[in-house]
Amino acid sequence: MIASLYISFTKWEIVTPSVWVGLANYARLIRDDRFFLSLYNTAFYVFLGVPLHLFLALLAALAVNLDLRGIRIFRTLYYVPSITPAVANSILWLWIFHPQWGLANGLLQSVGLKGLYWLQDPKLAKPSFIIMSFWTIGGQMVILLAGLKGIPQSFYEAAQIDGANTRQRFWKITLPLLTPALFFNLIMAIIGAFQVFTQAYIMTEGGPNYATLFYVLYLYRMAFENFRMGYASAMAWVLFTIILLFTLLQFRISDRWVFYESSLRA
Amino acid sequence: MVTKGNASLETTQLARPIVDWGLAAKRIRRALRAAFWYAVLSFFAVVLAMPLAWLVSTSLKTGAQTFVMPPKWIPEPIVWDNYSAAFRAVPFHRYFWNTIQIVVFATLGTLVTASMAAFAFARLRFPGRSFLFGLVLSTIMLPNVITLIPTFIVFRALKWINTLLPLIVPSWLGGGAFNIFLIRQFFMTLPYDLDESARIDGASNFRIYSSILLPLSKPVVATVAIFSFIHHWNDFFLPLIYLQDTKKWTMAIGLQGFKDLYSTSWNLMMAASTAMILPLLVLFFLAQHYFVGGIHLTGIAGR
Numbered sequence: 001m002i003a004s005l006y007i008s009f010t011k012w013e014i015v016t017p018s019v020w021v022g023l024a025n026y027a028r029l030i031r032d033d034r035f036f037l038s039l040y041n042t043a044f045y046v047f048l049g050v051p052l053h054l055f056l057a058l059l060a061a062l063a064v065n066l067d068l069r070g071i072r073i074f075r076t077l078y079y080v081p082s083i084t085p086a087v088a089n090s091i092l093w094l095w096i097f098h099p100q101w102g103l104a105n106g107l108l109q110s111v112g113l114k115g116l117y118w119l120q121d122p123k124l125a126k127p128s129f130i131i132m133s134f135w136t137i138g139g140q141m142v143i144l145l146a147g148l149k150g151i152p153q154s155f156y157e158a159a160q161i162d163g164a165n166t167r168q169r170f171w172k173i174t175l176p177l178l179t180p181a182l183f184f185n186l187i188m189a190i191i192g193a194f195q196v197f198t199q200a201y202i203m204t205e206g207g208p209n210y211a212t213l214f215y216v217l218y219l220y221r222m223a224f225e226n227f228r229m230g231y232a233s234a235m236a237w238v239l240f241t242i243i244l245l246f247t248l249l250q251f252r253i254s255d256r257w258v259f260y261e262s263s264l265r266a
Numbered sequence: 267m268v269t270k271g272n273a274s275l276e277t278t279q280l281a282r283p284i285v286d287w288g289l290a291a292k293r294i295r296r297a298l299r300a301a302f303w304y305a306v307l308s309f310f311a312v313v314l315a316m317p318l319a320w321l322v323s324t325s326l327k328t329g330a331q332t333f334v335m336p337p338k339w340i341p342e343p344i345v346w347d348n349y350s351a352a353f354r355a356v357p358f359h360r361y362f363w364n365t366i367q368i369v370v371f372a373t374l375g376t377l378v379t380a381s382m383a384a385f386a387f388a389r390l391r392f393p394g395r396s397f398l399f400g401l402v403l404s405t406i407m408l409p410n411v412i413t414l415i416p417t418f419i420v421f422r423a424l425k426w427i428n429t430l431l432p433l434i435v436p437s438w439l440g441g442g443a444f445n446i447f448l449i450r451q452f453f454m455t456l457p458y459d460l461d462e463s464a465r466i467d468g469a470s471n472f473r474i475y476s477s478i479l480l481p482l483s484k485p486v487v488a489t490v491a492i493f494s495f496i497h498h499w500n501d502f503f504l505p506l507i508y509l510q511d512t513k514k515w516t517m518a519i520g521l522q523g524f525k526d527l528y529s530t531s532w533n534l535m536m537a538a539s540t541a542m543i544l545p546l547l548v549l550f551f552l553a554q555h556y557f558v559g560g561i562h563l564t565g566i567a568g569r
Contacts, residue, residue, distance in 0.1 A: 078311070085499060085542055087518045095536065103337055110336055180451055220503075260454055
């Protein structure tokens with residue numbers, strides 16, 4: 001109780017814009033081509049990256065939930081990349097994507113394909129970031145795995161006695177009971193992807209030809225390189241509105257597919 | 267798991283076959299299935315391990331060895347000196363110390379305040395609860411940047427720029443909606459019967475929180491602790507904004523600064539990156555059994 005009061009208080013303080021800026025900033029935003037470009041870049045990253053990312057994380061979670069000897073080793077291996085610091089990770093992948101000496105092209109050439117200009121190619125730069133994001137599915141995988149582990153074994157035993165086969169057990173028990181974890185991951189992934197920053201800041205600085213000028217990177221430059229705090233705040237509010245609408249939509253839809261034990265008791 | 271392989275034993279003694287072909291076939295099928303899954307798992311393990319292997323491999327190469335195509339996996343000669351060279355180039359020990367301070371105090375704050383808030387939202391009924399929870403959730407959705415500018419102005423007014431405080435204090439104010447939401451999600455899956463029986467025995471809210479829900483949520487708390495540790499260790503955005511003074515730099519910012527200085531010495535950059543990743547891996551292996559190991563979300567001893 002005290003804690004939540006506490007929180008509401010701090011958030012209040014934080015959300016309140018410290019400087020009132022008129023609508024002039026928003027008017028200028030609408031005329032700013034680069035703003036729309038950064039929005040497009042970010043949307044590209046969100047709508048392509050997030051679903052693929054979540055799907056792969058689910059597959060990984062199901063795979064490492066198998067009852068096999070030594071499965072823990074796989075869990076560890078799959079998880080480890082996702083704890084690498086974004087900075088170290090960015091520097092590493094900059095090297096992997098190096099058009100001349102990088103591992104990515106090394107592998108392509110070893111199977112007889114031509115190397116690509118990954119981050120230097122305006123068409124490929126964003127997909128490169130998405131590919132890079134697959135490396136870190138471990139974080140979501142762990143949350144989904146926790147969800148899988150939380151499903152009481154007795155449910156499966158009961159289903160088996162009732163003659164449900166593996167597929168039915170997955171669709172009727174595993175997936176429904178995993179929906180809270182999936183929902184959580186989806187929300188977090190979308191919000192996170194909208195705010196992609198560090199990789200672009202370190203690896204491409206928004207290039208080539210502004211192909212990886214993501215929203216938050218552009219905002220950062222406005223605020224902390226050009227010191228146009230008012231403009232940046234306006235951008236922040238626009239982003240917030242977009243994310244908010246998305247999340248509300250998610251919650252609206254979630255009633256249809258997310259299953260909570262406590263909702264049975266309400 | 268009750269297998270049906272023994273069903274034949276329960277049939278009449280006379281009709282019992284000498285070799286149970288059904289059982290043998292089942293065993294073979296099971297072995298094949300396991301082999302198949304091992305193959306799939308191993309393939310992806312190799313794919314995911316490759317970048318890290320390459321990181322370490324590059325960090326042990328001479329400058330000339332890094333520019334070889336196709337890439338060589340095993341460096342020859344192995345150059346351990348890259349690590350000391352990287353550490354001589356910039357004061358990583360200072361960055362390390364700064365980072366540790368932030369991580370420890372911020373993680374502590376997160377655990378205490380996030381679990382309390384999660385308890386309030388999962389179990390207590392108070393006026394405006396759903397409204398407040400909505401507020402907290404909306405703070406998840408707040409782009410860091412929206413809070414960033416006002417908080418930056420606040421911290422500047424407090425003269426906290428170039429100190430570690432802006433990176434620690436916010437964690438003591440709820441520990442982040444992400445963690446509250448996560449712990450609450452887990453609390454929600456714990457059966458209410460536990461609380462109710464404790465309440466009948468006269469336990470206070472705080473008692474229920476600290477003696478029942480929290481112990482049952484140990485794996486989750488450990489998970490949040492590790493997430494928090496990792497988050498603060500890896501955090502780049504906030505230190506970038508608050509710490510202009512190189513004496514106050516964290517590992518993350520130090521590494522970025524290092525990259526600006528040595529952008530073509532890939533071997534040194536990989537050594538520095540490895541040095542930043544390594545402590546995390548050590549931590550992870552120490553805490554692993556807690557964290558990935560059997561998480562009983564339900565609080566019911568199912569296994």
